[in-house]
Amino acid sequence: MAIPSSYLSSIPILTGDNYQKWVEDLKLHLGLLDLDLALREPKPSPLTNNNTTEEKTKFEKWDNANRKCILVVKKAVPETIRGNVEVKDTVVEFLNAIKVKFELNTNAESSDLMSKLMNPHYDGGNVREYVLGLATIAAKLGDLDIKISDDPVVHIALHTLPGPYKVLQSTYTALRDKWSLDELISICTQEERKLKQNKVESANATFHRGSSGGPIRRDKKFTKKGRFNPYGKTRGTQQSKAS
Structure with a gap:
């Protein structure tokens, strides 16, 4: 099965600070492509003349998945990083080799x-x-x-x-x-x-x-009638005191 270019383009490129998300997205896409067999199962024993047809079919299926997984991983790793990581025979070993390069970043992320x-x-x-x-x-x-x-x-x-x-x-x-x-x-x-x-x-x-009775100021209600008389004194009272 050919790998759709849309799947490849949606896998993030590995950088110095996105390793964890990169691994998660990579495994997700490999699963959607039905290639994660090489991640889930170990490499079968090499074929011999004594292998059954079923064993040969299983080996070929795993080998095909593993080869395509390695291609996808290489596509998602920039050349500057890929040049410092040895490409292994299995995708699991390849991913582990990449992980080693980012262990320090992982420790920093954990902290x-x-x-x-x-x-x-x-x-x-x-x-x-x-x-x-x-x-x-x-x-x-x-x-x-x-x-x-x-x-x-x-x-x-x-x-x-x-x-x-x-x-x-x-x-x-x-x-x-x-x-x-x-x-x-x-x-x-x-x-x-x-x-x-x-x-x-x-x-x-x-x-x-x-x-209810106008705005409250200093616990005194200012009605429209007494707007200029804040202490509640009537004009008549003020006049009588003045006299």
Whole structure:
């Protein structure tokens, strides 16, 4: 089967800082092309005169997939990098050789992600997106062989949310059962909705109190009639005191 040029053009070119995404996209496309057999199964034993027809067919299928995989990988690696990596006999060995060249970048990426997870900053935006962002960082660390369970991510999220969400911290601390990330996102979303509703109701209540008899200033209501008499004294009273 020929490899469609559209598949090749959609695979990102390997650079110094996109190795992890490059590997993920590459494997995805090889799977869509039905070439990932060479990634999933080891190289079969060399053929001999004693092999059965089934074994020969299996070897030829694997060898064809492996050869095309190597071509795709070479296409997705720029010449400046490819010149420093020895092309191996199998695509798995070839990818491992490329990985070695980027191990330092992987370590730097791991450190950067860990720093972002341990020192997050909530900017007051959508709380669901904030928690999902932390979950995404944890997932990326998992891809780099640093497994992060839900518990520390939930703990970090709860203790970096601002004051209005402190009640969730107390509730979580008091519970014996831990929340999953999905549960935390659902609970935080409900709490965010409730806080917004309370804010709207409070603003409406303040507006109605102020508009019932004119604007409120220094706890005194300024009506149209007494606009120039802020302390509630009548003109007659002022005149009698003056006399």
